[in-house]
Amino acid sequence: MQHYQLFIDGTWCDGSTGQMMTSQNPATGQDWATFACASKEDVDRAISAARRVLSDPAWRDMTQTARGKLLYRLADLIEEHAAAIGEIETTDSGKLLAETASQTKYVGDYYRYYAGLADKLEGAVLPIDKPDMHVFTRREPIGVAAAIVPWNAQMFLTATKLGPALAAGCSVVLKASEMAPAPMLEFARLIEKAGFPKGVVSVITGDAENCAIPLTRHPDVDRIAFTGGPETARHVVRNSAENFAVTTLELGGKSPVLVFDDADLDGAANGLIAGNFGASGQSCVAGTRGLVHRSVFKKLIERISDKSKGIVVGDPLEASTHVGPLCTEAQVLKIKQTLAKAKEQGATIHFGGDQIRRPGNYMAPTLVECMSADTETLKVEMFGPVMSLLPFDTEEEAIALANETPFGLASGVFTENVARAHRVSSRLKAGICWVNTYRAVSPIAPFGGYNQSGYGREAGMEAILDYTRTKTTWINTSDAPMANPFVMR
Structure with missing residues (x-):
């Protein structure tokens, strides 16, 4: 059987505990692949790498335009390998090859969309009410993002998270579903091939106790993007209370x-x-x-x-x-x-x-x-x-x-x-x-719900803003010394 390892900090490895799981082909009921399972220690290594790379000049100082070019390269690789990834996803999840292959090919456009937005993240000069101050804003990467995707529509749901996160300059630990993670681990090979610095993206899978919970409550996670069911989402929200990570939820529905x-x-x-x-x-x-x-x-x-x-x-x-x-x-x-x-x-x-x-x-x-x-x-x-x-x-x-x-x-x-x-x-x-239509999507159109279907939006312009923080900078342009230090300006 095919065996899949974890992709952590640019390296393929089995989990630290040696735990594995087996996946069945839903069309036959037969075992077809095994997967390494991440432990808490593996989660720590992936997040440590993601935190480290934010200070690495190779990623920190890369221009926004250069980040966009990496995303364009990733999009080309996705299209090139769409048929092969689609077949693996079909074998692992049972979804139609006609849909998995075409959807995989189409998500290349999501990465191109965010590649184009990478150098459009602009700040502003504020018309401040103090004539001796020059005040401006800039958008900075929010930090380490934890992206959690379910087994259905994996490539699409990954693109709506990974595309804006990388365009904004974040690093990402992507957790694939333990039910059918094979396409995500195949996709990790394309991330590696596209030339992203080591640690920018790690791809892991595993159960809730050893993988998902340590990931979503980790103190070095700044952003959580979760797609799944409402009950699991409640646990994610509780876990985020440990790190105050900005969280978006795309959940189920009865539409x-x-x-x-x-x-x-x-x-x-x-x-x-x-x-x-x-x-x-x-x-x-x-x-x-x-x-x-x-x-x-x-x-x-x-x-x-x-x-x-x-x-x-x-x-x-x-x-x-x-x-x-x-x-x-x-x-x-x-x-x-x-x-x-x-x-x-x-x-x-x-x-x-x-x-x-x-x-x-x-x-x-x-x-x-x-x-x-x-x-x-x-x-x-x-x-x-x-x-x-x-x-x-x-x-x-x-x-x-x-x-x-x-x-x-x-x-x-x-x-x-x-x-x-x-x-x-x-x-x-x-x-x-x-x-007068149904099930249409586009990288340009925001995707998300109300009430128990979650909050926040994926795809579209506003999604990339959710992976940034606004910094306001004040510059005193006067030659005079500061006035009374005990009175707020």
């Missing part, structure tokens, strides 16, 4: 998709299929609460059912496959339990609803008709290919149902009425709203 009576039903059906069956439903922005106007409710169910007949469930490495396996067996079990509860509540399953009898963690794409907002599938984030639809009668009712959730990451609206599109999207309590 509403509103389909009005004037919507293009083919487009709405495609949007709901993309939002629920795309990535096998393993997406934090999955549109798992479909809210449909009662007058088109049955028609839309028929349209989705017809389109879903052509969905191919199978080997994620095959180009013809639309839905692959789920990453873990636990996800399959959770979905089956949630569907059973929904049926007890009176929900109707129009198709799917069962685990597919074949090796691996396969779940059939499933459509659930709900008659109550309390139906279990409308409340539980299952992380699998399950679509739930609920009828509504009025625009106000649709908005109220959409906002009736503790989450607030994404949302969707399907309507041909431009006024309604603006009106409804402005009232949805979510960080992202797609109108």
